[in-house]
């Protein structure tokens with residue numbers, strides 16, 4: 001058993017192309033699996049875009065050194081409703 005080898009999770013988020021689909025709020029996700037869950041992950045720094053969660057774009061977030069949750073069963077995504085509204 002090696003306690004130091006972490007699991008990497010790469011999360012891709014595609015924002016819809018309908019008007020108003022984007023957000024500047026803080027977005028969080030929890031992944032649930034057969035061995036437990038990841039806890040709250042803040043999707044903060046997109047690897048593909050400076051401003052994440054804009055209309056019709058794909059954002060990628062990587063989390064290193066995570067404990068393995070086993071086989072993924074579900075995920076929960078939400079945001080805190082903050083940020084300005086883009087007109």
Ligand SMILES: [Ca+2]
Pocket residue numbers: 022023024025051052053054
């Ligand atoms: Ca945004």
